[in-house]
Amino acid sequence: MTRVYADHGATTGTDPRVLDAMLPFFSEKYGNASSVHQWGQEARAAVDVAREQIAAGIDAKPAEIVFTSGATESDNFAIFGAAYANEANGRHVVTSSIEHHALLESCRFLESRGWEVTYLPVDSHGVVDPDDVRRSIRKDTVLVSIMHANNEIGTIERITEIGRIAKEQGVLMHTDAAQTLGIVPVHVDDLSVDLLSMSAHKRYGPKGVGALYIRKGANVSRVQHGGSHERNRRGGTENVPAIVGFGKAMQIAFASMGEEGPRLARMRDALVDVFSRIDGAHLNGHPSRRLPGNVNFSFEGVDSESILMALDFQGVAASSGSACTSGSLEPSHVLAAIGRPPHIAAGTIRLSLGRWNTLEDVAYLSRVVPEVITSLRGASRPVSPARG
Numbered sequence: 001m002t003r004v005y006a007d008h009g010a011t012t013g014t015d016p017r018v019l020d021a022m023l024p025f026f027s028e029k030y031g032n033a034s035s036v037h038q039w040g041q042e043a044r045a046a047v048d049v050a051r052e053q054i055a056a057g058i059d060a061k062p063a064e065i066v067f068t069s070g071a072t073e074s075d076n077f078a079i080f081g082a083a084y085a086n087e088a089n090g091r092h093v094v095t096s097s098i099e100h101h102a103l104l105e106s107c108r109f110l111e112s113r114g115w116e117v118t119y120l121p122v123d124s125h126g127v128v129d130p131d132d133v134r135r136s137i138r139k140d141t142v143l144v145s146i147m148h149a150n151n152e153i154g155t156i157e158r159i160t161e162i163g164r165i166a167k168e169q170g171v172l173m174h175t176d177a178a179q180t181l182g183i184v185p186v187h188v189d190d191l192s193v194d195l196l197s198m199s200a201h202k203r204y205g206p207k208g209v210g211a212l213y214i215r216k217g218a219n220v221s222r223v224q225h226g227g228s229h230e231r232n233r234r235g236g237t238e239n240v241p242a243i244v245g246f247g248k249a250m251q252i253a254f255a256s257m258g259e260e261g262p263r264l265a266r267m268r269d270a271l272v273d274v275f276s277r278i279d280g281a282h283l284n285g286h287p288s289r290r291l292p293g294n295v296n297f298s299f300e301g302v303d304s305e306s307i308l309m310a311l312d313f314q315g316v317a318a319s320s321g322s323a324c325t326s327g328s329l330e331p332s333h334v335l336a337a338i339g340r341p342p343h344i345a346a347g348t349i350r351l352s353l354g355r356w357n358t359l360e361d362v363a364y365l366s367r368v369v370p371e372v373i374t375s376l377r378g379a380s381r382p383v384s385p386a387r388g
């Protein structure tokens with residue numbers, strides 16, 4: 001049976017070269033990177049190599065990379081670290097309405113403690129207007145946090161302009177680059193950011209490891225206490241195999257993204273072209289400023305769950321852009337923010353292509369997705385909800 005994994009936005013398989021690099025650090029090279037003996041120093045050296053590999057790809061200094069357990073922790077670290085350190089200057093944060101839950105829920109927690117948060121709207125393509133950012137910065141604003149690219153609809157935000165605005169106003173700037181790192185250029189100076197969240201498992205590295213870039217001199221508190229690891233920025237014994245894998249994954253990604261990005265974009269555009277011809281299909285996200293592998297569509301008259309189940313039956317892994325994992329029928333906050341009405345958002349799927357997808361996979365998806373939509377519509381007449 002044909003099997004096509006098209007859910008790389010959720011996670012990716014670990015590249016065999018990454019796994020090879022990691023394996024010795026589970027068995028013979030198991031030292032604690034904080035120990036003074038040879039085992040420890042061997043582990044320390046490997047962590048330092050990974051730090052250099054990651055820093056080199058984003059034009060940062062190795063000392064500006066703090067390893068974490070992934071982008072969720074990095075987002076929490078950025079929000080609370082910036083908020084706690086700068087509380088004396090104000091208690092206001094600016095973000096967007098389409099951020100990942102890791103960011104939004106951190107902001108909601110701040111609000112529960114008396115902070116004010118401005119959630120900026122986006123246009124129908126999911127783009128935050130830099131002028132809105134400028135207008136929303138106040139005397140008491142301490143942080144602007146806008147994601148580099150949205151994980152659901154793939155829209156790439158205008159971070160360079162937004163970062164410059166934050167810098168002019170003397171406000172810290174954070175971006176969540178979990179979806180862009182290693183597939184589109186992420187350079188901290190070009191983006192003008194002080195803080196940047198990263199994750200390994202979105203780019204063929206292991207799960208449970210990531211990093212926060214913290215610009216030298218940025219006023220950010222530690223949020224996890226109990227150890228002087230990571231230059232006193234975070235506690236906890238370093239996950240050496242995972243960090244080694246993260247470094248290797250990024251080394252490979254930075255070297256291959258010049259070829260891989262355009263290849264994925266060509267496959268993405270071919271699918272967008274085919275799906276756009278299905279009746280009642282709506283592309284979500286920006287037509288061109290979008291992640292290379294991201295294809296997100298709402299199909300009228302069908303529901304996401306049925307599409308996903310039917311695709312799974314055909315060997316295709318995709319994900320839903322409309323229902324949250326708890327099984328709630330609430331449409332996604334991202335689709336609501338771009339103005340998709342609930343009855344259209346209810347039929348949304350995201351296909352996200354990656355390193356090992358082939359043109360044969362694209363041909364299979366081009367055939368199977370329209371077939372599934374047609375057959376589900378046949379099974380659930382009437383296809384269109386009443387409008388009026």
Ligand SMILES: Cc1ncc(COP(=O)(O)O)c(C=O)c1O
Nearest residue numbers: 070071072100102151176178199
């Ligand atoms: C934009 C974005 N931020 C944060 C995360 C969370 O990343 P992690 O799984 O590394 O905690 C994800 C992944 O789901 C994401 O896409």
